[in-house]
Amino acid sequence: QKEVEQNSGPLSVPEGAIASLNCTYSDRGSQSFFWYRQYSGKSPELIMFIYSNGDKEDGRFTAQLNKASQYVSLLIRDSQPSDSATYLCAGNTGFQKLVFGTGTRLLVSP
């Protein structure tokens, strides 16, 4: 079992819809979680992080963390074609070691 699991997708949503990206993790020692966006041929770009149970909002993005269920999600409101990318979920297990999921490919159609 991988430490961080994501559905590889693709997840297809129409422009303007809410995209919901999910991630589960197995290491209960993970203290914080990060969402990165990676366009093809580019390096990962940090979207946001979360370390407390509940929701955290930043613009069109909302991260949700449920430590009891070992579940992290990212909601993207008003999805745009420019949001089409691979979204990587990562857990921090200590001393800056991020364990990444394999990523979910999001396709937003005009």
Added chain:
Amino acid sequence: KAGVTQTPRYLIKTRGQQVTLSCSPISGHRSVSWYQQTPGQGLQFLFEYFSETQRNKGNFPGRFSGRQFSNSRSEMNVSTLELGDSALYLCASSSGLNNEQFFGPGTRLTVL
């Protein structure tokens, strides 16, 4: 503020050779982490340096090594290259606050 820089951006080597990659973190950041990204394995942690000390290491063979200098710049070295070492090597810098890591553009290594 300038971002993370990595050099070179592209590298072609042959099996058995060694390679050194360089990373300059964001100004003021003292933590540098290295990752390997391949289509099959995804992003995997190699090691992390903070104030010239390796604090954490991933599950890679000893052929992969690194170091950090007093100005926080970091290098990683891969000796006796194998075909499977072909990958995108990413470095990420962090100030340590909340452990946010910001990635550089990466070095694309091809081993022939």
